[in-house]
Amino acid sequence: MSHVSTLTLAQLTDPHSVTPGLRSRLIACWIAVTNSGGAAGFPFPPVGEGDVAPVADRVLGRLGPDHSRLIAAAFDGELAGWVVLNRDPSRLVGHWGTVNHLQTHPDFRGRGVGTALMRELQRVARDELGLEQLHLAVRGGEGLEDFYGRLGWRETGRWPGALRLSPEDTRDEVLMILDAL
DSSP states (O other): OOOOOOOEEEEEEEGGGHHHHHHHHHHHEEEEEHTTTTOOSSSSSSSOOOHHHHHHHHHHHHHTTTEEEEEEEEEEEEEEEEEEEEEOOTTTTTTEEEEEEEOOOOTTSSSHHHHHHHHHHIIIIIITTTSSSEEEEEOOOOOOOHHHHTTEEEEEEEEEEEEETTTEEEEEEEEEEEOOO
């Protein structure tokens, strides 16, 4: 009899709820994603713990139920990916959220982790935070526009040539919105 892995999703809303073990797994995931070519916030691999840990600590330190949520996905307790949803406290833009750092560990790609994380993020945004729309920016040339497009996102604009990965590789930053929460 074969074992079927079940994907579970967990939401973190408080920096104090992040155990040292979970912190280490989130950092290790971010390193693995970046070093495998993923566009998750570190454009110049390779990276190590010394690069990622301070940034992860800032992300985790900002968690709060009203303004920043981290959603983690796991198969049988093993971290498979994560994403962050941020809300600006300003009344002017408090009706929308920003999606950051969606990533699936390379060992779990192709198993629906990214889609599950984004669907849960949309549910949290709508049902728990009362948001009306979500925004994100992606690196052009990675096929990410198609991934998000399949989830109902649409492109709203581009910053042409905004991202210089090398002298021979300059990419657009693609701005996207999901306004049908």
